[in-house]
């Protein structure tokens with residue numbers, strides 16, 4: 001039987017792919033994977049060699065124009081990049097600002113997660129791995145992983161908290177249709193934190209054939225750095241699009257929601273060398289960067305929500321993708337530096353913002369992404385954003401997966 | 411050399427196979443009675459788990475034990491207070507995750523271990539590269555920080571781990587989490603053998619050891635064994651200190667027979 005599947009090495013390579021060598025903040029965190037005091041590789045000894053292998057493979061791949069070309073091709077022909085930059089005309093007029101939306105909701109599978117997953121899945125094939133492991137919260141990373149696995153002929157196992165399996169039933173079904181195995185996790189809070197723990201426990205047992213495909217800028221080195229590099233495409237595209245869209249070229253504010261922080265990190269990275277102010281918006285019930293204290297979980301040092309005894313506490317948000325008690329180490333570092341600030345919005349503000357964006361712009365955002373919208377609305381209405389301010393907002397995903405949640409509320 | 415390592419070396423030199431049972435601290439109201447039963451059954455050291463909410467290196471049994479202990483209000487402070495002044499006659503080794511070490515800072519944490527009479531420390535998610543700070547704090551407090559080695563650790567790194575480890579080297583028998591297993595894995599023997607060749611520090615083999623036979627088999631290459639999930643499974647199922655003592659005594663006997671088959 002002929003195998004008609006497109007293999008990465010057969011893909012055409014776009015001619016002009018500059019290899020970006022970023023300097024200063026949001027650059028290579030070095031062999032120890034440190035972002036100031038944060039990051040690192042706090043894993044059991046059994047996983048050290050596996051993490052090192054991923055780092056070596058990524059360093060090699062990321063400096064190989066062939067790998068970058070294959071990835072750029074997949075992002076274009078499969079994921080539909082570049083995504084649009086949409087001026088939010090009516091909402092901008094209501095708020096007295098200029099709001100531009102970077103439309104990751106238009107990327108294939110409905111969120112930015114596909115950018116990272118295509119990169120990691122290509123890396124996995126390059127490493128000779130046949131199986132992808134992943135954790136998922138909202139299910140967007142799980143769906144993206146299942147998609148990339150199908151595309152590249154790999155198998156996929158996705159760990160998901162039982163509570164999320166219930167509230168994101170649509171995505172569970174999508175993953176299964178795509179051929180992935182979904183493993184419900186019944187321990188602890190039965191959400192993303194426990195799904196991640198269980199995925200790491202499983203990884204130890206199969207490091208030789210499985211590749212752990214981490215869904216955000218979290219985990220042991222090199223994941224926070226690698227995932228940010230794979231998401232950098234959001235910021236770089238937006239940088240170019242803002243240059244044509246805005247008279248000033250660069251927006252005054254760059255805003256994104258933060259769960260682990262991958263869509264925010266990828267967006268910020270494109271503007272690291274500008275004067276744009278970075279704002280990361282967390283869920284009031286899952287505000288690792290805003291309210292957490294220094295700790296170590298899931299292989300990295302960062303800020304985590306914890307009680308007085310040092311036990312990790314459970315995040316609680318209407319958006320399953322933001323239900324994580326910590327934040328990626330680079331965000332903890334950007335906060336320490338004062339380069340980015342982190343704010344919170346409540347579930348009620350988020351629902352209002354999602355509906356308002358739907359009715360003013362015809363875009364129903366994911367509840368995660370609606371966090372960023374909610375902050376912009378609040379900040380514009382309170383005068384915190386000066387009139388006429390230019391704001392780039394990464395709309396990380398579309399709201400279809402949240403319709404069941406919304407139906408109960410509106 | 412720390413007290414823990416001196417003690418373990420003396421017992422090993424006396425021809426004894428080392429037995430280190432594990433207990434999740436504050437697992438029951440009478441948890442200290444289990445420690446006394448461990449000593450009566452012939453333990454050479456005792457590992458005390460300081461439970462963490464997210465034990466990523468533990469399988470279902472110790473996850474459940476941690477959860478039960480935490481629901482009962484267990485904390486590092488309360489467990490260490492329970493250990494203070496116990497005079498068990500064998501060294502205690504605390505085992506936990508890095509988040510709890512960082513919580514009050516490694517210095518305060520290791521100082522609190524010392525005050526409670528704990529001689530050793532195991533941190534499941536603290537590999538060599540990240541160990542400096544805790545290593546220093548432990549040394550300053552006179553606590554032996556024991557490092558873990560795994561079947562995936564390449565030989566040059568095994569040597570570095572053995573060199574920097576204090577007290578003993580913890581050989582993780584298999585690629586997986588803690589939990590009972592039907593048989594001792596082949597990787598266990600290989601790893602223990604490699605370690606014993608590269609160091610004269612005591613090598614304790616742990617993860618999955620559940621029966622007297624497995625323990626006896628393990629000490630053909632290792633200096634001793636750690637028994638954790640098999641004990642916690644019994645306690646979660648309602649075993650009393652005397653029940654667990656009887657289980658460990660059988661293991662002790664198998665170890666002694668393996669070392670001195672003639673008698």
Ligand SMILES: Cc1ncc(COP(=O)(O)O)c(C=O)c1O
Pocket residue numbers: 111112137138139140141215216217257258259260261262263264320321322366368369396397398
């Ligand atoms: C649409 C959407 N946005 C944001 C997130 C949060 O992830 P991150 O903070 O890594 O961008 C998720 C996670 O599931 C998501 O599905």
